[in-house]
Amino acid sequence: MSKELFVIIISWIISIYCLLKFVPKERIREAHISILFSQSIAWLFELIQVHFGLVEFPFREFHHATKMSFSLHYIVLPTFGVFFILLYPLNKGKKRIMFHYLIFSSALPLYTTLVEHFTSLIEYKNWNWFIATCVNLILLWFLQKFVFWFRKEIY
Amino acid sequence: MVIVMIRDRWIFVAIICISFFIIWRIVPKKKAREAWVLFLSMGMITWPAGLLAVEMGWIKYPVQLLTNANDYNKSSFTYEFFLFPMTSVVFSIYYSKVVSKIGPFLYYSLFAGLFTILEVILEKTTKLVEYDEWQWYWTLFTLIITLFLNHKYYQWFKKRLRVVSL
Secondary structure (H helix, E strand, C coil): CCHHHHHHHHHHHHHHHHHHHHCCHHHHHHHHHHHHHHHHHHHHHHHHHHHCCCEECCCCCCCCCECCCCHHHHHHHHHHHHHHHHCCCCCCCHHHHHHHHHHHHHHHHHHHHHHHHHCCCCEECCCCHHHHHHHHHHHHHHHHHHHHHHHHHEC | CHHHHHHHHHHHHHHHHHHHHHHHHHCCHHHHHHHHHHHHHHHHHHHHHHHHHHHCCCEECCCCCCCCHHHCECCCHHHHHHHHHHHHHHHHHCHHHHHHHHCHHHHHHHHHHHHHHHHHHHHHHCCCCEECCCCHHHHHHHHHHHHHHHHHHHHHHHCCECCCCC
């Protein structure tokens, strides 16, 4: 088994395990809407990255059908999004919230940069972890606004 | 060829505009969240399904909404992330209202049938979609199955949604 396949399988297992294990039952719909919205923005953003040749995905699940990766944007990055929402600090002050944003927007590039470095799942063309962190700050902000609007009607 | 491509792309733009108009007119504001759930979850079913169909060489989309989209993604952005989700939104939001009158069989046939007819017309007259192994009844069956699955998911999700503001 190639190391790329190994990383994909391990990422699926860890993501699903974390989702099943650490999402509280009473917040399950909030987690669901977070993952759905994260998947959509992850996919849209990936489309933009590939369209402008910022990033390439040499090893991918659907090799003929697309030049975009699937698992990373279908399960791994959305799992980050879910825990960003579930662990979001309420009533804790501005500094704590900024810290939360920084942790999550840099944790994602840490993962992808490691994957980029050690496997051929991702290859940065005109891209680096710093731009990724800035972009993630914006995407997480969208996610937070959307989910907080949505959950007003979940009980 | 170029003229055909431009014409086909305009057909897509027109279909998308009409879908937006339909959604805007018939989804009540208090059901906005329900529509979001349906729209997003349907896209997450059709995303891998559409990739699989292209990967297996069953179906092709020679002309896409964006120029050169086929250079990096051969599955159909418009179908998988827009037309299928939109269909699912309308289907599920009006499900209980209409099914009580005409029954589920007719209701499913109506939606899946109309969509399939539209796709077959596009297949025959444009380059927007091209069947290789694919047959019209594959569209019909996969659409019935995905509408069913998404509707079940929606019913589960809806159990804990309530309207607090308009």
